[in-house]
Amino acid sequence: MKYDLIFISTCTVLDHVHNLLSSIANNNKSLKVCVVTLFQCGLDSDVIYDTPHSVFVKLKYGELCGLSKARNIGIRYVREFNLVASYVMFPDDDSTFDKEFFDNFKNEVHSDTLINVFCEGTRSLYQKMPQLSYLEKTDNYLNAMSVNMIIQYDHFMEVGFFDERMGVGAKYGAGEDGDFFLRICEQFGPFVFNQHLHTFHPALNTKFAVIPLKDLIIRYKKYGEGVIFLLCKHKKYRHALLCATMGLLGAFKALLVNFDGKLCFARMAGFYYRSKMLVTLFTK
Known part of the structure; x- marks a missing residue:
């Protein structure tokens, strides 16, 4: 059939x-x-x-x-x-x-x-x-x-x-x-x-205020490493660099616009892990 x-x-x-x-x-x-x-x-x-x-x-x-x-x-x-x-x-x-x-x-x-x-x-x-x-x-x-x-x-x-x-x-x-x-x-x-x-x-749980900081950092780490690996695998290096940079800009937005220190810290961690993954893949 x-x-x-x-x-x-x-x-x-x-x-x-x-x-x-x-x-x-x-x-x-x-x-x-x-x-x-x-x-x-x-x-x-x-x-x-x-x-x-x-x-x-x-x-x-x-x-x-x-x-x-x-x-x-x-x-x-x-x-x-x-x-x-x-x-x-x-x-x-x-x-x-x-x-x-x-x-x-x-x-x-x-x-x-x-x-x-x-x-x-x-x-x-x-x-x-x-x-x-x-x-x-x-x-x-x-x-x-x-x-x-x-x-x-x-x-x-x-x-x-x-x-x-x-x-x-x-x-x-x-x-x-x-x-x-x-x-x-x-x-x-x-x-x-x-x-x-x-x-x-089901709707995404995006209520970051109720998510512990440790879990929020893990979430940003996993997503950040995954998306950078994806982009480098397909030789989209400009997109990977932009993605890492957007993590930093997102951290500034969380602090200066949303006045959310926890989200700012998590996004800074995400920026760190994205950048680290990008450097690791480039050096390989």
Whole structure:
């Protein structure tokens, strides 16, 4: 069977993944869909989600692994069992979809595509997107998240796997989605941006005042190292230098505009780790 769409996801929180899988099962009445989900850390679910339109495959992994490695386990399953589709997506376990997504998919998607991501239960953007016109092409990694990429199956098969050095739980704690996006763009050209389709994701916790300074520094360190590694990997050295500089400017803004000493200190730490990573990669 050839599916219209394959979802590859991973589960670390049962409540989250139940919302994802049930949103697909309940809202998809239009597409032939296969959902491959990796349950980690001994997690399991006995809920049956299969419908005439959606097939659900459950994989298991006994430990907690990095996000890129988890996705690669799903990718290997697709390749080894010769699952074929028109398109592939990588939703997070706390992503959800509505009926509109499935009903409009075939009319709207004809190539590698980026879509909007709304905060769960709203039409507020999860992440600010550029002012692109309908179906305008883009190869800007800042526009891409793993959850908003719809990838042609043949391009997915050609590009292969996520870089397991990057992403949550890996050596460099960010950038795996941008890397996957850029590798597709470099081989097959830019994505198109389609505002007529969307998915949902819980809102980001950006209330820095309630996050301990130590945790805030770790957050900026992981993101900073990941994005610098991403940019240097793709030889975007000017962008990497700009990214490091923006960390310093962000620290000054936090202090002089927001009067937030804690955020200023965290951003200064982020600037330090970005700059250190940049120097390390250049010297190598």
